[in-house]
Amino acid sequence: MTGNCRLFRGFIILLLLCLLMGCWDSDEIDNLAIVIGSGFDIVNDGQAEATVQIASPTGFPSAGNGGTEISPYLSLSEKGADSSEIINSMQQQLSRRFFLGHRQVIIFGEEYARHGIDQFIDLFMRSPDSRYTGYVLTAYGISAKDVLNASYVFENIPAIAINKMQEEGNALGTLVGEFIASLASDEKTTVTGAIRIVETGAAGNVYRIDHAAVYRENSLAGFLNEEQMKMLLWLKGKLQGSMMSIQFEPKSDKFRGKVGIVFFKSDAKIDVRLENEIPHVAVQMKAKAKMMNNDTPVNMGINENLQQLEKKFVEKIENTLNNILETAQKEWKVDIFDFAEEIHVQHPQFWKNTKDQWLELYPKVPVSFQIELEIQNTGRTQAPAHFKK
Structure with a gap:
C-alpha cells in the first residue's frame, strides 16, 4: 500500500511539472509588436496623442528611398479621446499584437504633463504585460513625440539610448513602479528626469537629461x-x-577662473523637532569630492587655498538649496525633499493628526541646511611655477 502511494505521488508531481513547463497562453515573438518606448502629448483639439516605438529584429522599410532603407523600429502616433480608443486605433494598423512587456521608457510631453497625466495613461501603465522596471521621463520644452521621433547617434533605437542614459545614474531616474507608488503616496513627491534634445545633425541627435520634473497632484509643477x-x-x-x-x-x-569637482561619496540626514505643533527641519549633508580641473593660477595643494575653495562650494550649495526650498514652499507648494516621510517616521502621532493638512502646513515649516564638503585628491603633486602662493 505504501509503495502504491509513493508511486501515485510521484505520478502527480511529474504531471504538475509537465503542466508548469507548458506555455498555454504564450505568443510567438513573430506575433508580437514589441513596444520599446511610448510617449504622451496633448494636441490642439484637446485630445491625447500617443507615440510608440516598436522594435523589429529584421527592420522595417522606411518611407524614404522607395521604401528600401531598413529601420530597426517603427514609430507610430495616434490621437484619441481615451487610452482604449488610441490603442485600438494603433492595433488596427498592426499585423501583430501590441505588447508592452519590453517597454523601457515612458515620456510625457511638457504640455501633456502640465495638463495632468491621469486621463490617458491607465491602459498603457497598468496593462498586465506592462513593464514596471522601465523609466518615466518628462520632455523639457518639447513634446514626447519629438523625442521619440528623433534618431540617436549611438543607438539604433532611441528608446534604448534613453534607457541606457538613465541606467548610467548621472541624472535623476524614476522607474515606472516608483512613479506609480509616489502618485499614490501622501509622503513622497513625484519627480522624474527631464529630457531634451541639445544637438541635431545628419548623423542623428544628442539627448540630455539634465533637468528634473516636479509634479503636484499628478500635474507638472515645474x-x-x-x-x-x-x-x-x-x-x-x-x-x-x-x-x-x-x-x-x-x-x-x-x-x-573655474574649478570643477566630482563627488564620490555623500550622505544626508534629516532631523525633525516639533515646536508649538510646527515641525522644524534640520538637514545635514556631507560629501567628499575630488578635483577634476583647476583653470586658475591658484595652487590648491596649499591647505588655505583648498579650504577657501571648499567654502565657496558650500556657499553655492547652500544658495542652491535655499532657492529650491523657496520655490517649492512658496510657488509650487510641493514637499520636494520628502520631509513628510521623515515626520511620519520620527513623529508618527503628529503625522497621523496632520497628514490631511500637510500641504497647507508645509509652506510654514522652517528648514535649515548644514553642509560639510571635503575636497580630496587635488591632482597636483608639484605646483607649476605660475601658481599663486
Whole structure:
C-alpha cells in the first residue's frame, strides 16, 4: 500500500511539472509588436496623442528611398479621446499584437504633463504585460513625440539610448513602479528626469537629461535645473559621480577662473523637532569630492587655498538649496525633499493628526541646511611655477 502511494505521488508531481513547463497562453515573438518606448502629448483639439516605438529584429522599410532603407523600429502616433480608443486605433494598423512587456521608457510631453497625466495613461501603465522596471521621463520644452521621433547617434533605437542614459545614474531616474507608488503616496513627491534634445545633425541627435520634473497632484509643477537636480540626488543618496564647478577666480586672458569637482561619496540626514505643533527641519549633508580641473593660477595643494575653495562650494550649495526650498514652499507648494516621510517616521502621532493638512502646513515649516564638503585628491603633486602662493 505504501509503495502504491509513493508511486501515485510521484505520478502527480511529474504531471504538475509537465503542466508548469507548458506555455498555454504564450505568443510567438513573430506575433508580437514589441513596444520599446511610448510617449504622451496633448494636441490642439484637446485630445491625447500617443507615440510608440516598436522594435523589429529584421527592420522595417522606411518611407524614404522607395521604401528600401531598413529601420530597426517603427514609430507610430495616434490621437484619441481615451487610452482604449488610441490603442485600438494603433492595433488596427498592426499585423501583430501590441505588447508592452519590453517597454523601457515612458515620456510625457511638457504640455501633456502640465495638463495632468491621469486621463490617458491607465491602459498603457497598468496593462498586465506592462513593464514596471522601465523609466518615466518628462520632455523639457518639447513634446514626447519629438523625442521619440528623433534618431540617436549611438543607438539604433532611441528608446534604448534613453534607457541606457538613465541606467548610467548621472541624472535623476524614476522607474515606472516608483512613479506609480509616489502618485499614490501622501509622503513622497513625484519627480522624474527631464529630457531634451541639445544637438541635431545628419548623423542623428544628442539627448540630455539634465533637468528634473516636479509634479503636484499628478500635474507638472515645474522643473529643477541641473544644479538643483544634483541637490535632490544628494538627498536621495545618489550624488556619486555628479560633477559641479564654480567661478573661483575672475576670468583672465590665460585662465577661465573655474574649478570643477566630482563627488564620490555623500550622505544626508534629516532631523525633525516639533515646536508649538510646527515641525522644524534640520538637514545635514556631507560629501567628499575630488578635483577634476583647476583653470586658475591658484595652487590648491596649499591647505588655505583648498579650504577657501571648499567654502565657496558650500556657499553655492547652500544658495542652491535655499532657492529650491523657496520655490517649492512658496510657488509650487510641493514637499520636494520628502520631509513628510521623515515626520511620519520620527513623529508618527503628529503625522497621523496632520497628514490631511500637510500641504497647507508645509509652506510654514522652517528648514535649515548644514553642509560639510571635503575636497580630496587635488591632482597636483608639484605646483607649476605660475601658481599663486
